[in-house]
Amino acid sequence: MGSHREPWPSLYRNRSNHIYIKLFVSTLLVVISFRLLFSCSAPFFSFSTPPTTAEGAVASEVGVGVEETRKETTVIAEAANPQMASDDEESEQCDLFAGEWIPNPSGPAYTNASCRFIEDHQNCMLNGKPDTGYLYWKWKPYGCDIPPLDAKKFLDAMRNKSWALIGDSILRNHAQSLICLLSKAEEAVEVNHDENFKSREWCFPSHNFTVSLLWAPFLIKSETFENEDGESKSEIQLHLDELDPKWINQYESFDYVVISGGQWFLKTVIVWQNGTVIGCHYCPGKNLPELGVEYIYRNALRMAFNFITSSSRKPRVIYRTWTPDHFEDGEWFNGGKCDRTVPYKEGEFKGKNIDHLMRRVELEEFKRVEGAGHAAPLKLMDTYHLSLLRPDGHAGPYRQFRPFDKGRNVKVQTDCLHWCVPGPIDAWNDLMMEMVMNE
Numbered sequence: 001m002g003s004h005r006e007p008w009p010s011l012y013r014n015r016s017n018h019i020y021i022k023l024f025v026s027t028l029l030v031v032i033s034f035r036l037l038f039s040c041s042a043p044f045f046s047f048s049t050p051p052t053t054a055e056g057a058v059a060s061e062v063g064v065g066v067e068e069t070r071k072e073t074t075v076i077a078e079a080a081n082p083q084m085a086s087d088d089e090e091s092e093q094c095d096l097f098a099g100e101w102i103p104n105p106s107g108p109a110y111t112n113a114s115c116r117f118i119e120d121h122q123n124c125m126l127n128g129k130p131d132t133g134y135l136y137w138k139w140k141p142y143g144c145d146i147p148p149l150d151a152k153k154f155l156d157a158m159r160n161k162s163w164a165l166i167g168d169s170i171l172r173n174h175a176q177s178l179i180c181l182l183s184k185a186e187e188a189v190e191v192n193h194d195e196n197f198k199s200r201e202w203c204f205p206s207h208n209f210t211v212s213l214l215w216a217p218f219l220i221k222s223e224t225f226e227n228e229d230g231e232s233k234s235e236i237q238l239h240l241d242e243l244d245p246k247w248i249n250q251y252e253s254f255d256y257v258v259i260s261g262g263q264w265f266l267k268t269v270i271v272w273q274n275g276t277v278i279g280c281h282y283c284p285g286k287n288l289p290e291l292g293v294e295y296i297y298r299n300a301l302r303m304a305f306n307f308i309t310s311s312s313r314k315p316r317v318i319y320r321t322w323t324p325d326h327f328e329d330g331e332w333f334n335g336g337k338c339d340r341t342v343p344y345k346e347g348e349f350k351g352k353n354i355d356h357l358m359r360r361v362e363l364e365e366f367k368r369v370e371g372a373g374h375a376a377p378l379k380l381m382d383t384y385h386l387s388l389l390r391p392d393g394h395a396g397p398y399r400q401f402r403p404f405d406k407g408r409n410v411k412v413q414t415d416c417l418h419w420c421v422p423g424p425i426d427a428w429n430d431l432m433m434e435m436v437m438n439e
Contacts, residue, residue, distance in 0.1 A: 040189075040191060040203030040204075040205060040208060040209075040210050093143075093144075094141050094142075094143050094144035095141060095142070096141050096144075096146065096431050096434060096435070097141070097381075097382040097383065097384075097385060097386065097431070098141060098142055098385070099139060099140050099141035099142050099386065100139075100140055100142070100346065100389075101137045101138065101139055101140070101343045101386070101389055101390065102137065102138055102140045103136060103137060103138075104136050104137055104138035105136065107135055107136055108135045108422035108423075108426065109148055109149070109180075109181055109184065109422065109426065110180045110181065110183075110184060110422055111125060111422065112125045112126045112421075112422075114180075114184075115179075115180035115183055115421075117176055117179045117180055117183065117188065117190075117202075118176055118180065118421045119172075119176060119421075120399075120401070121395060121399040121400075121415065121418065122173060122176060122395060122399070122418055122419065122420055122421040122423075123421065124395050124398050124420035124421075124423070125420075126401070127395070127398040127399070127400060127401050127402060127403070128398060128401070128402040128403075128404075129395070129396070129398040129420065131341045131392070133341050133342060133392065134341070134390075134392040134393045134420065134423055134424065135422060135423065137343060137390075137424070138427070139386050139427040139430070139431070146430055146431065146434050147430070147434075148430055149181050149182075149426075149429050149430050149432075149433045150433070151181055151182045151183070151184045151185035151186075152185040153437070154182065154185075154433055154437070155182060155185050155186060155204055155207045155209060156207070157436075157437060158207065158209045158256075159207045159208060159209060160207075160208045160209070161209055161255040161256065162209070162210045162211075162212065162253065162254050162255050162256075163209075163210070163211045163212065163254065163255070163256045163257070163258070164211075164212045164213075164214055164247070164250070164251075164254040164256070164257045164258070165178075165211070165212070165213050165214070165257075165258045165259075166214045166216050166219070166247045166257060166258070166259045166260075167214075167216060167217065167219070167258075167259060167260040167261070167262060167320075168215075168216075168217035168260075168262040168263070168264050169217075169262075169418060170260065170262050170263075170323050170417070170418065171213065171258070171260055171262075171320075172198070172213055172215075173418050173419055173421065173425060174258070174320075174425060174428055174429075175200075175211065175213045176421045177419075177421050177422070177423075177425045177426050177428065177429055178211065178429050178432075179202055179211065180421065180422070181426065181429055182204065182211075186204045186205075186206055186207065188202040188203065188204055188211075189202065189203045189204075189205060190202050190203075191203045191210075194215070198213075198215035199212075199213055199214050199215045199246070200212070200213045201213070212250075212254070214246055214247045214250070215246065216244040216246050216247045217262065217264040218238060218244065218261075218264055218265065218300060219243065219244055219247070219259070219261060219300050219301070219303075219304045220238065220239060220240065220242060220243055220244055220300045220303060220304075221238075221239040221242040221243065221244050221245065222236055222237060222238050222239065222244065222269075223236065223237040224236050232267070232268075235268050235269065235270050235280075235283060235286075236264075236267055236268065236269045236270065237269075237270050237272060238269040238270065238271050238272065238296070239272045239273070240271050240272065240273045240278070240296065240299055240300070241272075241273050241274060241303075243303055243304065243307055247259075248307060251307075251308075251311065251315070252311060252312070252313040252315070254315045255315055255316065256315055256316050256317075256318070256436070257308075257315045257316070257317045257318070258317075258318045258320060258381075258432070259304065259308075259317060259318070259319055259320070260319065260320040260321070260323075261297060261300065261301060261322070261358075261362070262322070262323065263323070263325070263417060265281075265293055265296060265297050265300070265358070266282075266293060266354065267281075267282070268280070268281065268282045268283050269281050269282075269283075269296065270283065270286070270288070271291055271296060278291070279291040281293050281296055293354075293357070293358075294357060294361055297358060297361050298361050298364075298365060301361065301362065301365040302365055302368075305319075305365055305366070305368075305369045305378065306369075308377065308378055309369050309374035309376075309377070309378060310374075314376070314377040315377065316377055316379070316436070316439070317377050317378045317379065318378075318379050318380075318381045318432065318435065318436075319362075319366060319378060319379070319380055319381065320381045320383055320428070321359060321362055321363075321380065321381065321382045321383055321384045322355060322358045322359045322362055322384055323383070323384070323387055323417070324351050324352065324355045324384065324387060324388050325416050325417040326338045326340075326390075326391035326394060326416045326417075327414075327416040327417075328391075328416075332413075332414075332415075332416075332417070335414075336414060336416060337396065337414055337416070338391050338392075338394045338396050338414070338416035339396060340391040340392050341392050342392055343389045343390050343391070343392060344388070344389045344390075344391060345389075346389070349388065349389070349391070350388075351384075351388050355384075355388075359384055366378070366380055379435060381428070381431060381432060381435060383427075383428050383431065386424075386427060387424065390419075390424040391416075393419050393420055393423040393424035393425070394415060394416045394417065394418065394419060394420065395415045395418060395419075395420055396414050396415065396416060397412045397413075397414050398420075399413065399414075399415040399418070400412055400413070
């Protein structure tokens with residue numbers, strides 16, 4: 001008889017172990033997927049392939065090249081996040097928006113090496129901005145102090161809540177700062193975006209907290225035809241009697257909303273009302289009546305404020321005021337620059353005429369709803385003055401990656417409107433937390 005050997009007992013054990021391991025891994029993946037799916041709100045944008053930069057890097061992977069850049073530029077130390085101050089009575093009696101920028105040796109709360117959510121155009125450290133002094137200032141209200149945003153305390157307070165930031169690219173700039181600051185306590189997960197990555201949604205799974213960025217540069221309905229450099233192939237079509245459905249259709253699903261108008265209102269626009277063109281702003285050669293930017297801005301804000309105050313569900317809403325630019329010797333398309341390296345002193349720069357006009361419209365429209373007794377869900381975050389004093393905090397030519405590697409005579413687009421991240425815009429979130437947590 002031929003010998004017949006039984007399979008080795010160890011082989012049975014190995015097969016059994018493999019089955020248990022596979023079962024365990026499969027169960028673990030299902031649990032993780034379930035947690036991510038149900039711990040944050042369901043996606044509401046369509047996914048697409050992330051855009052790439054001129055250098056071919058995926059836009060969301062802003063950490064690429066960090067090590068190389070850190071070898072050639074000054075390394076910025078991250079500030080330890082101190083405990084929240086407990087002097088609530090002092091802050092209640094203090095005007096948070098009247099103050100000055102004071103030196104802050106601690107530096108930023110995060111860097112481009114520790115936060116992966118900084119977009120290329122605001123990633124000044126990665127892009128080679130040579131001066132780093134803009135990172136070492138802190139906003140100090142007169143007569144009181146505000147602590148840095150405490151990410152853990154904020155996330156704990158916002159458990160099972162949802163936020164939306166609604167507006168233009170400055171709100172997108174603001175959102176980057178917020179996500180970076182909060183990610184110090186829990187790493188954010190980007191769960192959704194639209195085709196052009198202008199609207200996005202992030203989730204903090206263990207807190208069931210979501211932050212949504214909704215692209216609505218006019219707050220009212222518009223058709224735009226611009227690329228990321230602000231170059232337009234046609235005039236913007238603006239509907240003065242319709243709010244932008246991208247935000248009003250989702251408005252009642254949020255617990256907190258940050259909203260703002262902005263510099264898009266200064267562009268050439270053709271204005272529609274009741275299905276008919278009624279005029280324009282800055283459209284020479286069109287043979288249309290000039291409506292003026294004040295008229296358009298006032299009507300857009302009035303519609304937005306009326307919607308907010310009359311909504312059946314009333315999220316807590318923060319309106320952030322006008323953001324000035326700091327272009328000197330020109331504007332966006334004609335050689336304007338911003339190469340200052342320290343903040344303005346009080347009274348050194350009072351803003352441009354258009355800044356005063358737009359801010360006046362905002363304050364008047366806010367006071368109108370406040371005076372009518374309808375402003376209960378609407379708060380004013382007046383960041384205009386503190387932003388006015390920071391010409392040093394913009395990307396300038398460093399919205400591109402190392403723009404002068406091929407020589408100083410290279411023509412580059414300069415940005416003196418959006419803020420470096422990290423940078424002065426982080427103070428907006430410190431103030432926002434103070435407003436919300438002490439409400």
